[in-house]
Amino acid sequence: MESVPVRCPVCNRDHAYSTPAYPCPCGMPTTPPLLRDAPAVRVGHRSWNDVWVTVRCSSCAREDQWPQPELCCPCGTVLRIPVRPVAAAPSPTSPVSPAHIPLPRTAAHPRPTFRPMTIRTGHDAVIAAGLYLTWLGYRDVGRPGAGPASGIDLRGDGVIAQVDSSTRPATLRAVETLWLNALGTSAAGVFFSLAGYAADARARADGVGLPLFVIDLTGTPQPVNSPADELVSTGA
Template identity: 35%
Template sequence: MNSLRHDPRTSVALPGSGWLAKSLQGDQLLTSLAPGEQVDLLFTTLRYQGALTRQRLFLWRGTFKMTHLELRRPLLLLGRHGNLAETVVLAGPEGPIELKSLSARVARTLIDASSKEDGDAPITHMHGPHSPESATPGAESKGSRRTRLPPPAELMRAQESGFRPRSIRTWQDAELAAVDHMRSIGFFDARTTAAGADGGIDVIADHAVAQVKHHSQPISVGPVRELRGVADLGQHLLFYSSGGYTDKAFEFAEERGIALLSILPSGDILPLNTTARNLSARLGATSGWSSAPGTRALQRAAELAAQRETVHKQIRRILARTNERRALPFNRYTKDTIKALEAAYKLAEQAASLLRKSQADFQTHGMRRRLIAMADEKAREAFLKLGMRP
């Protein structure tokens, strides 16, 4: 295993960084670096280990099952906050990435890396020589791709209002989450409309309008068709729902180019159709992430969200049926029915617990799938107890 301490590309940045001189992450880093690519910053956070060079930012998450991400400079900064230890929010393929508990020096360096195109900003703690090509403004390293950033004023607005998932409890929370999401994908002037006079529009921007429904039931084709009718020609159309959509709504949205998005209780927003995925890919393309992995990750997340929503519907049906157990008198005629209702209720609770575990940050994609499948089995077992069809 190679040592970061003995490699001239990493030796200067290693002291005080929190990185081990010999580790799997360090070995991957040395393998990924180009021959003349100097590492100017090594840092660690609560969830990530990072390495910043003149051309890109590497991030590793996890110790045993490591996820390796690569972000080309300039970075897209969505925001920063914190009092004692700073937090910097960068754009990622599946949404914002929060780098928490950063020192002021590391936070300042990452912010500087987002302020100039093609990484030509001076780094406050840089060590080691760099080639004239990398120091020349506008020059691109071999194999790199120029990233087009929004105008400075728009980028500042995006940084002030970057998308951060918020818990969804009310319809107001859902609308604010939609506003944050629209700003994060390029509609920086997105804002809610006046209450009671939206005319079928809840969020509006210069080039986009959106409808937001915080309902437990799937949205039918009617509201989606109404959004098409009230929008101006050339505006992007987005529909946010916390209860999913019917098949007819999906068909109509695909034909008319309306983006259908799902708002999860955690505040995460997932694209559900082609138009929505294309709009969501704006974030990945703007930030410099490889578009293919980002799109694939979004597709996989959307598939899991759809599977999870199916099980949620099953659980709601079971709970609606098992509510009768409290109203039935207990006697020799009803005791078997009450026993079956109680058993089905416990199975529904177990299924709901498995679904909650499937949304935890530390779960891998495969484990999420297994947990959702286990929840589905519990729900189907409850249906058998009740004599119902799934």
């Protein structure tokens, strides 16, 4: 784990900051590369885009967006730790891949046909998503004991899920919030939506390996990105 000295510019207190590691979809732990000689920056105004940095996995060279390293000084100052920027990949002539190529269904243990339920209300959508997670192989799937918290509508053994039953496409922030909740609880995150996803939400989900599903009014979830196809193929 990489550690750098950090001095608060407000109270001049010295700290040793250790970079947290995040799991790359390839399975290797990934850490944002810190700039040792650059001073920490006081955070005065925060925007949603400011809390993300691009990090390249040292094992598979995959580039993903990870939380910007920050440290909260006891004096109350929030400090942003500078990160070494990722060099641009030299592949300007590389072909553009399709947004979503369905994977073949190759589950090792064939599952029975999923039996959907008709959706008439938002509550029905949550029930349908819970049935689908159980069909995928997750156990003890149900609503959190104290009701939805931080966008979590369903929780099971090793999985959390959000179900967006609104009439608008799910947003980037909703996808990122679920992903961060999944990281914080060491669980898999799965997103279900009735109205689909905004383009930037889909792009972020693809980058962090978050499965996205769209539920039609028959109650049948359909995968809309490769992580979702892989989950359907392999099961929980």
